[in-house]
Amino acid sequence: MRRPLLTTLLTVLLLMLVLSTVLSSVVGAGAQDNATPTPTTAPAAGGAGTSGGSDEAAENTIKIGKAHPAESFPERKSDKPIFILVLGSDARSRQASTIARGRSDSIHIIGINPKKGRASILGFPRDAWVDIPGHGKNKINDAMYYGGPEGAVAMIESLTGMRMDYYALAGFYDFRGLVSEIGGINVDIPYDINDPHVKYDFKKGHELLTGKKALEFNRARYDVPGGDFGRSENQGLFLVSMLRDYRRAFAKDPSTMYRWFTAMTNNIQTDIKFDELLDLAFTITKIDAATVTNQVVPGSIGQDGGESIVNLSSSARSIYADMAADGLIGGK
Numbered sequence: 001m002r003r004p005l006l007t008t009l010l011t012v013l014l015l016m017l018v019l020s021t022v023l024s025s026v027v028g029a030g031a032q033d034n035a036t037p038t039p040t041t042a043p044a045a046g047g048a049g050t051s052g053g054s055d056e057a058a059e060n061t062i063k064i065g066k067a068h069p070a071e072s073f074p075e076r077k078s079d080k081p082i083f084i085l086v087l088g089s090d091a092r093s094r095q096a097s098t099i100a101r102g103r104s105d106s107i108h109i110i111g112i113n114p115k116k117g118r119a120s121i122l123g124f125p126r127d128a129w130v131d132i133p134g135h136g137k138n139k140i141n142d143a144m145y146y147g148g149p150e151g152a153v154a155m156i157e158s159l160t161g162m163r164m165d166y167y168a169l170a171g172f173y174d175f176r177g178l179v180s181e182i183g184g185i186n187v188d189i190p191y192d193i194n195d196p197h198v199k200y201d202f203k204k205g206h207e208l209l210t211g212k213k214a215l216e217f218n219r220a221r222y223d224v225p226g227g228d229f230g231r232s233e234n235q236g237l238f239l240v241s242m243l244r245d246y247r248r249a250f251a252k253d254p255s256t257m258y259r260w261f262t263a264m265t266n267n268i269q270t271d272i273k274f275d276e277l278l279d280l281a282f283t284i285t286k287i288d289a290a291t292v293t294n295q296v297v298p299g300s301i302g303q304d305g306g307e308s309i310v311n312l313s314s315s316a317r318s319i320y321a322d323m324a325a326d327g328l329i330g331g332k
Helices: 010-025 142-160 174-182 211-219 228-252 256-265 274-285 316-326
Strands: 062-066 082-089 104-113 118-124 129-132 136-139 166-170 185-189 205-209 268-270 293-296 299-304 307-312
Touching (some): 082 142, 104 142, 129 307, 142 166, 142 316, 211 228, 228 293
Parallel strands (some): 082 166
Antiparallel strands (some): 062 166, 082 104, 185 205, 299 307
């Protein structure tokens, strides 16, 4: 189902989307919500564990990098679309290297058309059954387990035909503090949610969600229409709400951008120049919110060897081609 959403260009958009999309991979201490079996081929040495010990040194666990470091930054006024792959790792760790070899249970492409000042978001069900280069058929979230974020980039490029410009990777521990540091996010919750696997119930209507409650809202899937598909839509709703709050605050006081930007950049690793990030952050005020689309790749539940998978619809190919042309889904 295609839904128009409020969104924007890179930096603040990307940082916020990292925070919101990572939440589908954050499933708490239980395993019920992340029962992906171990792949049949072992990962490379140094692969991720799923929990971080108490003796781990805390690191910034949000990373934004160039998908192809040798390539120059796309001009924001050019006809070439910009593509960013956003990944949420399931590794419960405070070490960036461990997070980078977890399973990417949240996977979204952001497509940006700089000339038109518009963007689209395309999400993937975490159990999608795809070809992973060098590893055959597996669930889509195993690509990062095998090859780190670079492996996930290679898989997405092979699957969709879109060439990524950037990737963003987020872990678990930075999220709650960042949302609270911003002051919480105002969300119009679309329906009652009473998921027994999350710590809070939610009532339809407006609510200010601070760090812990925001985390649980984005985790919920067992009492959400469409399960994982519905959860992905709610992550989009949370992103919309973050951006709406930012835009409203910016309109009242432009210094808001610096507060939000500082809160984010204090918690990330990046090889992108600061002035480039800051320049892109200003573009959040320029996007036509009514023209942006968020969509989840359609599919159906299936089985392979006794495990539940998602078979992506054949219609996905036309979505990929549409987005690859100009960064937009259904855009002109």
